Amino acid sequence: MKRDERAFWNERVRDIAPYTPGEQPRDRRFVKLNTNENPYPPSPLVIEALKQAVDDRLRLYPDPECWELREAIAGRFEVQPEQVFAGNGSDEILAFAFGAFFADKVLFPDITYSFYPVYAQLWGVPFERPQLSGDFSINLDDYTKESLHAGVVFPNPNAPTGRSMDALAVLSIVTARKDSVVIVDEAYAAFAKKNLSAAPYIATNPNLLTIHTLSKSASLAGLRVGFAIGDESLIEGLRRMRDSFNSYTVDRLAQVGAVAVMKDKAYYDYITRKVVNTRERVSAALSSMGFEVIPSDANFIFIRSPSRKGEVLFERLREKGVLTRRFNDPRIADFLRVSIGTDSDMDMFLEACRE
Numbered sequence: 001m002k003r004d005e006r007a008f009w010n011e012r013v014r015d016i017a018p019y020t021p022g023e024q025p026r027d028r029r030f031v032k033l034n035t036n037e038n039p040y041p042p043s044p045l046v047i048e049a050l051k052q053a054v055d056d057r058l059r060l061y062p063d064p065e066c067w068e069l070r071e072a073i074a075g076r077f078e079v080q081p082e083q084v085f086a087g088n089g090s091d092e093i094l095a096f097a098f099g100a101f102f103a104d105k106v107l108f109p110d111i112t113y114s115f116y117p118v119y120a121q122l123w124g125v126p127f128e129r130p131q132l133s134g135d136f137s138i139n140l141d142d143y144t145k146e147s148l149h150a151g152v153v154f155p156n157p158n159a160p161t162g163r164s165m166d167a168l169a170v171l172s173i174v175t176a177r178k179d180s181v182v183i184v185d186e187a188y189a190a191f192a193k194k195n196l197s198a199a200p201y202i203a204t205n206p207n208l209l210t211i212h213t214l215s216k217s218a219s220l221a222g223l224r225v226g227f228a229i230g231d232e233s234l235i236e237g238l239r240r241m242r243d244s245f246n247s248y249t250v251d252r253l254a255q256v257g258a259v260a261v262m263k264d265k266a267y268y269d270y271i272t273r274k275v276v277n278t279r280e281r282v283s284a285a286l287s288s289m290g291f292e293v294i295p296s297d298a299n300f301i302f303i304r305s306p307s308r309k310g311e312v313l314f315e316r317l318r319e320k321g322v323l324t325r326r327f328n329d330p331r332i333a334d335f336l337r338v339s340i341g342t343d344s345d346m347d348m349f350l351e352a353c354r355e
């Protein structure tokens with residue numbers, strides 16, 4: 001007998017269409033190119049710091065304000081610790097930011113990170129989704145015209161397309177919307193060919209918030225740490241949200257590991273370069289096989305087969321043990337998003353594509 005599983009849900013839970021994360025397979029061994037994890041291990045300094053932190057101090061709550069971590073991040077980005085917020089992954093910070101800063105309306109591209117519409121719906125913020133142009137680039141006009149009171153959020157580079165904008169283009173949006181918060185989700189900024197981060201401009205633009213994560217470039221998706229950089233008043237807004245929800249979102253070990261990340265720039269520059277080199281090699285190889293490859297500044301590529309439907313290609317690759325990511329939006333149904341793995345992962349992927 002099946003009772004109504006929705007019987008105890010309130011309207012909010014009944015109506016929400018939750019985000020679906022990429023599959024984390026538990027049985028078969030796959031070449032896993034579906035969730036943009038980094039194929040290289042975290043810095044040895046991070047592993048060592050974590051091991052050293054596993055002791056009886058775990059009985060104590062962590063520092064709710066994450067001061068040591070915020071000081072380390074501030075040092076790296078040349079800002080003040082008061083301009084930094086740390087959270088349990090950048091997804092959590094995005095959820096807080098939607099709740100704290102958006103009200104009448106928020107704009108984000110029709111093709112972008114599929115968590116944004118979920119947060120908007122969760123907080124009851126109406127949203128509009130201007131179309132990317134045919135080559136998947138963002139039309140600046142869509143975000144700079146009219147002075148309607150609307151917040152903006154987009155990733156730079158965008159996901160799942162990998163296309164990026166330079167910092168000046170981002171700034172033109174920020175300065176056109178002085179009355180609203182503009183959130184730039186820089187989850188993949190470390191993999192860009194040129195530095196495109198808007199973080200250096202937060203001091204002169206109090207409506208700008210950049211959001212960063214250790215999940216991709218720092219090889220720490222399992223640790224759950226993200227951070228935001230912005231004017232002190234925005235950081236305080238995030239803090240008010242967090243402290244109305246859970247004051248200890250970043251646990252003791254996560255804080256320790258994240259501090260260590262900030263101390264090993266050389267290692268992370270090295271693995272980032274490797275990922276970028278592999279991305280360029282694989283992109284060229286796919287192009288020469290006739291694939292459409294959107295120019296990527298991220299640790300993934302967005303590709304379309306010249307002959308196979310997206311669904312078919314996805315399934316064939318899966319049968320061959322290569323896991324990629326596909327989206328249901330009809331505009332991108334024939335594209336696959338493929339994370340950049342190690343060179344040998346990608347050789348297996350290319351071999352599967354050739355077959």
Ligand SMILES: *Cc1c(COP(=O)(O)O)cnc(C)c1O
Pocket residue numbers: 036088089090091092113155159185187212213214215221224225226
């Ligand atoms: C992966 C990703 C995130 C989430 O990162 P976490 O810090 O792991 O929560 C946020 N935004 C975009 C665009 C991403 O691709």
